[in-house]
Amino acid sequence: MSSSIREVIARAESVIDEFGHAASTRWQYRAAWGEFEGFCVRHGHVSVTDEAVSAFLLLVADEYAQGKIRAWKYKLLRKAALVLSEVSATGTYAWKVTRQSGPNDAIGVLRPVQEQFEEWLTGRALATATRQLYATVSRTVLAWWPDHGVTEIAALSGADMSAAVVFLGGRYRPGSMRTVLTAVRVLARFLEDRFGCAGLVRAVPGWRHRRVDTVRVLPGAWIDELVQTPDMSAPTGRRDRALLLLAARTGLRPVDLAGLRLGDIDWREARITLTQHKTGRVLTVPLLADVGDAIAEYLLHDRPAGGDDHVFLRSQAPFTGLLASDSLYRVAARAFARVTTPPPCVTGHGFRVLRASFATRMLQAGTPLPVISGALGHHDPSSAGRYLAADEEAMRECCLDFTGIEPAGTRP
Secondary structure, three states, X not given: OOOOHHHXXXXXXXXXXHOOOOHHHHHHHHHHHHHHHHHHHHHOOOOOOHHHHHHHHHHHHHHHHOOOOOHHHXXXXXXXXXXXXXXXXXXXXXXXXOOOXXXXXXXXXXXXXXXXXXXXXXXXXXXXXXXXXXXXXXXXXXXXXXXXXXXXXXXXXXXXXXXXXXXXXXXXXXXXXXXXXXXXXXXXXXXXXXXXXXXXXXXXXXXXXXXXXXXXOOOHHHHHHHOOOOOOOOOOHHHHHHHHHHHHHHOOOHHHHHOOEHHHEEXXXXXXXXXXXXXXXXXXXEOOHHHHHHHHHHHHHXXXXXXXXXXXXXXXXXXXXXXXXXXXXXXXXXXXXXXXXXXXXXXXXXXXXXXXXXXXHHHHOOOOHHXXXXXXXXXXXXXXXXXXXXXXHHHHHHOOOOOOOOOOOOOO
């Protein structure tokens, strides 16, 4: 039975104590492990697995790339997560002062293949997080193959690829396998093109696991109460109210709310124009009067002076932009907890629920799906179709009328 995250952290604390680090260093690692534990709680990880560590490292790398955390913190969080991973696997940590480990060190004889694959990925039109995910999955596969008889890519067969898929199926949860198989398929295509291997792509199966993605939405009256919950006498009150209003009125993704810059707001034309983090596409949304007033109140009265150019900043030094995965989560959690009206049956209590509610209200108002997709900044216009299930009236209109049509064999 695997140890809990708390148990692994306790063991890691005793390990760093044994190395005689300064008290400040030990405190920094404990704080970093606390952030890792919080990440795992929010994302449903109950132990220190490769999947949990990889997901955390992807998040940290993404936040560093966006300038949300400084280099020293990025290195600290990364090192702390790798220490936990090694302690979880071995019970200790081989600490070396000159240790210069890289993510590809454990691959062995197939390391040149991984490096070529990563170089090839760099030239593709992929988001940074996607490239990192593909590289993580390929790294896992290429490190596993030599221990199972594959030491030369030229000899790779479809059976070897199938075996790797089975191996990955035991490491990742069902909900993650769709993305993992996409990464494996990309690797297989690269190996076929670059090394002349045959039958690799065909050996990667399609993913048949189907999840019912039910969209739950909040009534308009409940949202109106929600945006009034922040304590306006608190330093974060005006900021949180502006965030909630902006999310409810525009449906922006949490990461785009956190990444909003002062230059993105055109006060004269009453609009917001930003580059979406997920798609890289430019999106323009209207700046409604109540949203603009709420943002202006925050900027004039509560926003810390001397911070960076993010619209929404931390209330305590360092005055940097908020983190979508942490700061916005707390903003939403506080707001939802303060609503006195019993909450409707919804999945999740965060900004994503406000986004889904915004889309469903547009649908209920008769807005065509392509227009909704445009307002939400979807890359694929059909993505908004998932909100159709939340509109019962629209679903009824899509149903055929079988009145007067009896099943076969019922007529005399």
